[in-house]
Amino acid sequence: MRRSLRLLGKTGNTVLGLSCALAVLLPILWIVSAAVRPNSDITAFPPTLIPRELTFENFIEVFERLPFARLYGNTLAFAGIATAVSLTLDTLAGYALARLPFRGSNVILGMIVVLLMLPFQVTLVPLYELMQKLDLVGTLPGLILPRITSAFGIFFMRQFFLSLPADLEDAGRIDGASEWRIFRSLMLPLSRPALLTLGLFHFQAYWNDLIWPLIMSNRLENATLPAGLAMFAGQATIEYSLTMAGSLLALTPLVVVFLLVQRTFVQSIATTGGK
Template sequence: MSAVVSAARPVERDAVRIRARRRERVIRWSFFAAFLVVTIAIMLPVIIIVLTAFKPVSEVNAYPPTLLPTTWTLDNFATIFSDLPFLRLIGNSVVFAGGVTVFALAFDSLAAYALARLDFRGNRVLLVVIIASLMIPFQATLIPIYQLVSDLGWVNTFLGLIVPRAADAFGIFFLRQFFVSLPRDLDNAARIDGASEWRIFRSIVLPNAVPALLTLAIFTFVNNWNDLLWPLVFTTDSEMGTITSGLTLLTGPGGIIPQGVMMAGSLIAVLPLAVMFLLVQRRFIESVASTGLK
């Protein structure tokens, strides 16, 4: 009897393992299916933009609409470069978004370092004022800023586009919170060795804040690259416009929009952001993994 029982136990254990493996396989495939559905839902607008950019006008305006084009064409891309100074608009967007990003990282990090690592009178009050400024609607300050830029003669210039955005309250607060999380022992050890505040900021704080700096850089660049209102207000010359403001020039009489051409321009506008993210992604992951180990 005992021999029969002992022989049945391995069979039961094998059956339990098989059921566990099946359950694990079902869970894994369920997660994969959910991930696939969510990914398709998120990517659907991008897929529509890509496919519409290669459709002829007859298919873009056809009803009922179709997802896949029956005839692939590059006419929309040719039109976007013939009707608009598109290379110029791309260059303006790079200078505008890149310039704002560089200056914002420089000024925001300096202000955040002072608020996070230096003890001075009014530190807390200044931080509260910066946080409170985030609650002021952007539109409320647009007209006074435009009047100031106009008085300086900076309308239709890169100075007028970049300088008013050279610092950002959100960036200061974001970096300040990250700087606070860094151990102060690093600063104290450097001061004992005779390092100045600038040396501490440049050689200790910034190298350990690369993940936060990259995050803020991506956020700032994308936000300014996609901004429409700011370039529309501060540029009246089509040669000084950006991609987003330039695409508005495609609107025809009666508000008719050439959807295929618009999608082609939008696709070209998205490509630099995708390339930038791919280039920064690996460095960002490495920075997160090595934070605090330098």
């Protein structure tokens, strides 16, 4: 009796879990399916998830109909450079706040926590104004500059560096290493998982960002993939397969990166919930 009840529970969980997974994956599966069939197959009645006709023309056509290579390059450069610079600045600042505290550093930390809660949208108008004055609207530097550091990143790295043992840096100090050496040769090699996690956080946030690139791109050529595809979908509502081919290409890099670093990433998120 008890055993069969347990088995029932297990089957129930499997069924529930799998149906959740399928429901969650539906739009992604549909993007894949719509990308590899002609538009006529999408509009044919009844709609199906499995393509009735296969084609890979969409992936070529999306480069002809849209400045897709430009969009891709813009997104890669924006997300890549912003992530790299932000990781550097966040790590240095987080390290200083955690490992090299001084009188007043708690005030700085408090300010960073306040900024953590600040909605980015409140800075939109002045940032746009600033970029216009610097003549950077529609350029890559204009897109990147506001993202070269983040309160979240600094706080995240501080929390990580706090968790490292103090003996380590004391050993370095006794050996007469400079603060930079201690950071570079002792602490930084230990922070790979944290850097990987924050890197993916940043990269996905910048790769996926909509409102800032939307504001900063005065033409389709200057947009990023999310902004460009949103603009295109707004104008050409009937080009389903073309839009979905572009979407699939836009989503793929992040999905691949995520699947590669999944374990580290998910574990780091789990620990942030612990405190």
